[in-house]
Amino acid sequence: MDTLTSNHLARAKELAPTFAKRAAHWDKSRTYCWSNVRDLADAGLMGMTLPTEYGGAGCSWNEAVLVVEEIAKVCALTARVLVEANMGGISAVMAYGSPAQKALCAPLVLAGDKPAICITEPEAGSAATEMQTTARKQGSRYILNGTKHWITGGGVSRIHLIFARVLDERGIDQGIAGFIVICDPTNGQYPDGFKVVGRERTMGLCGMPEAALEFTNLEVDTSHVLIPPGGFRRGFAELMTAYNSQRVGAGTIAIGVAAGALEHAKRYLLERQQFGRPLGEFQGLQWMLADMDAGVHASRLMLHEAARTAQPFPDMTMAARAKMFASETAIKVVNDALQMFGARGYGDQEPLERMYRDVRMFTIGGGTAQILRNQIASSLLGIKAPQTRTGYLESAPAMAAQ
Numbered sequence: 001m002d003t004l005t006s007n008h009l010a011r012a013k014e015l016a017p018t019f020a021k022r023a024a025h026w027d028k029s030r031t032y033c034w035s036n037v038r039d040l041a042d043a044g045l046m047g048m049t050l051p052t053e054y055g056g057a058g059c060s061w062n063e064a065v066l067v068v069e070e071i072a073k074v075c076a077l078t079a080r081v082l083v084e085a086n087m088g089g090i091s092a093v094m095a096y097g098s099p100a101q102k103a104l105c106a107p108l109v110l111a112g113d114k115p116a117i118c119i120t121e122p123e124a125g126s127a128a129t130e131m132q133t134t135a136r137k138q139g140s141r142y143i144l145n146g147t148k149h150w151i152t153g154g155g156v157s158r159i160h161l162i163f164a165r166v167l168d169e170r171g172i173d174q175g176i177a178g179f180i181v182i183c184d185p186t187n188g189q190y191p192d193g194f195k196v197v198g199r200e201r202t203m204g205l206c207g208m209p210e211a212a213l214e215f216t217n218l219e220v221d222t223s224h225v226l227i228p229p230g231g232f233r234r235g236f237a238e239l240m241t242a243y244n245s246q247r248v249g250a251g252t253i254a255i256g257v258a259a260g261a262l263e264h265a266k267r268y269l270l271e272r273q274q275f276g277r278p279l280g281e282f283q284g285l286q287w288m289l290a291d292m293d294a295g296v297h298a299s300r301l302m303l304h305e306a307a308r309t310a311q312p313f314p315d316m317t318m319a320a321r322a323k324m325f326a327s328e329t330a331i332k333v334v335n336d337a338l339q340m341f342g343a344r345g346y347g348d349q350e351p352l353e354r355m356y357r358d359v360r361m362f363t364i365g366g367g368t369a370q371i372l373r374n375q376i377a378s379s380l381l382g383i384k385a386p387q388t389r390t391g392y393l394e395s396a397p398a399m400a401a402q
Helices: 003-029 034-042 061-072 076-084 089-096 099-110 231-241 243-271 283-307 316-341 352-363 369-381
Strands: 116-118 134-138 141-152 159-167 173-182 194-199 210-221
Touching: 003 034, 003 061, 003 076, 003 352, 034 076, 061 076, 061 243, 061 283, 076 243, 076 352, 089 099, 089 159, 089 231, 089 243, 099 159, 099 173, 116 141, 141 159, 159 210, 159 231, 173 210, 173 231, 231 243, 243 283, 243 316, 243 352, 283 316, 316 352, 316 369
Parallel strands: 116 159, 134 159
Antiparallel strands: 134 141, 141 210, 159 173, 194 210
16 A cells, blocks of 8 residues: 555544544434535545646545545445545546646535536436437537436535537537536525426435436536547447446445444444353354455455556446445345344444445446446447447446436
8 A cells, every 4th residue: 555545544544433423413414414525625535536737636546445435434425425526527527528627627526526427317217328408509508408316416516517418500419418517506506597406305325415407598618518539429438438437436335334334243243242142152143244244355356456447447347347246245244234233233323224224225326236237248248238219329228327
């Protein structure tokens, strides 16, 4: 471990006890973890993967994974913010954006913003290329109209990377592109035509807004269009490669929660006495604990393996494999830890019931486990994913956000 990684990991470990004490508050009050975000920014953990020329530390994905897991052990909500500020939409801006776009977004992230990726729509979940939001070209502007939902951070994020179907001035479909839109939600300031119209009430990660957004003649200057080298026709496929880093991040949050649950289980097995001896002396529980430990360790290895392939983003299949395995393993590990605690684990005097609700999301968001299996199998067999109705994104289902 180099000095840079060691310093960031040390800061995460220093913050973890404070975040652990606050975690139940965000969950019960369903409020965003603003104080934690300020602490992350002050510690230099927000935007630590950004290039040094834009104020970041230039950390690798592997370095970020270590820090994310440490925070996820105590607070999945805060870890999710950390992922989005290092491995989510901001990574697409840093890879494909113009110098002006990078200079616009980087300071916001470093100061504590969690960019929101706006892909999912009521009729376009895993089939992301079926989105209906349009961006019609009018001179030096694009006019956006449409609806998004399940937008993580909608209502608290400043940077919104909105995906929309581009129409030229003749109304001809050009493909899907990303549009950078900046808001100031803390002061209630949104661009004309941008509206937060609702929020889902979620099972877990309750402090994170999952918002519905509505765009009505929202004007975006052409300078805020994020277009990878492939242009509009192939641009969406290239933009979605950035999502592989977010998938590694999501898998890391899941396994971080599992690692935290494993620590609680170890403590309880040593402390709790039944039938005149510690629970840890019962072979059945020892075997459960060993399986939990093996699952966490295997997932961690897969996640780090995927992170090491980043050039600049992790390999698509390796990211899918790691995220699928880690998220499903994490659910089992947390569930088994809760089982060891019995009724006490089912109550809220221990954090396990919250951790179980939180971790359940990670086989759904960021690519369902089923979609990821499709992608892995397609890669193994050398089979192209089904054509979309527009015909310009062969691997769309495999790369869909949700």
